[in-house]
Amino acid sequence: xxxxxxxxxxxxxxxxxxxxxxxxxxxxxxxxxxxxxxxxxxxxxxxxxxxxxxxxxxxxxxxxxxxxxxxxxxxxxxxxxxxxxxxxxxxxxxxxxxxxxxxxxxxxxxxxxxxxxxxxxxxxxxxxxxxxxxxxxxxxxxxxxxxxxxxxxxxxxxxxxxxxxxxxxxxxxxxxxxxxxxxxx
Numbered sequence: 235x236x237x238x239x240x241x242x243x244x245x246x247x248x249x250x251x252x253x254x255x256x257x258x259x260x261x262x263x264x265x266x267x268x269x270x271x272x273x274x275x276x277x278x279x280x281x282x283x284x285x286x287x288x289x290x291x292x293x294x295x296x297x298x299x300x301x302x303x304x305x306x307x308x309x310x311x312x313x314x315x316x317x318x319x320x321x322x323x324x325x326x327x328x329x330x331x332x333x334x335x336x337x338x339x340x341x342x343x344x345x346x347x348x349x350x351x352x353x354x355x356x357x358x359x360x361x362x363x364x365x366x367x368x369x370x371x372x373x374x375x376x377x378x379x380x381x382x383x384x385x386x387x388x389x390x391x392x393x394x395x396x397x398x399x400x401x402x403x404x405x406x407x408x409x410x411x412x413x414x415x416x417x418x419x
Contacts, residue, residue: 241326248311248327249334257305262335264300264308265328271299272325283322292321342370347377347387349399364390 252261272279281287281295293316301309315321336343344364346352352360357374364372367390383399 237323237326238330240320240323241328242330244311244315244320244323244327245330245334248307248331249338251307251311253338255307257307258335258338260305261308262332264304265331265335267304268300268308268324269328269332272328279325282324285322289316289319289321292316296321336373340370341373342368342390343373343375344391345375345377345389347379347382347389347398349378349380349382349384351378352376360386360388363388 248261249258252258278295278299282292293313296312296316297309300312304312311327312324315324315327335341342364344360346360357376361372361374364374381400383403385398385400385402386395387398387401388395
């Protein structure tokens with residue numbers, strides 16, 4: 235069974251339990267914290283995915299890192315996954331949980347790429363634009379990429395609006411290279 239499918243099943247179960255116990259927002263913060271630990275420590279992820287390291291050792295590592303810092307439900311899910319010997323799917327589960335949480339809360343994920351960091355008024359304009367297009371709350375992430383020279387690239391789900399100077403120059407170059415001019419005699 236592929237990783238995202240297994241992770242999705244655990245994430246769905248965790249989401250349902252969190253809703254039932256009224257701790258959904260806390261569990262979402264726990265999953266965000268877990269993913270931050272994974273991003274900060276690739277070694278941790280490698281240990282969890284390593285089939286040679288015994289499962290009780292992985293459980294001890296998880297307890298040492300997260301016990302007392304996350305909700306009891308989150309910790310119980312970590313322990314359950316370890317007992318089922320599925321620690322390799324923890325990262326996938328956390329990503330899937332984040333996606334399910336956004337769907338549950340009606341949050342649209344959007345990413346804006348600009349040549350320079352956004353100012354507060356520009357950020358508000360992008361949030362308003364995405365809110366009008368989707369009718370949902372917006373979680374906006376920002377990326378600075380000087381190579382686009384100016385303008386912006388806005389990614390909303392699988393849709394992209396590319397209004398960058400780089401894109402416009404590429405289109406202009408393509409038009410200039412299109413030698414469709416025929417002189418009239």
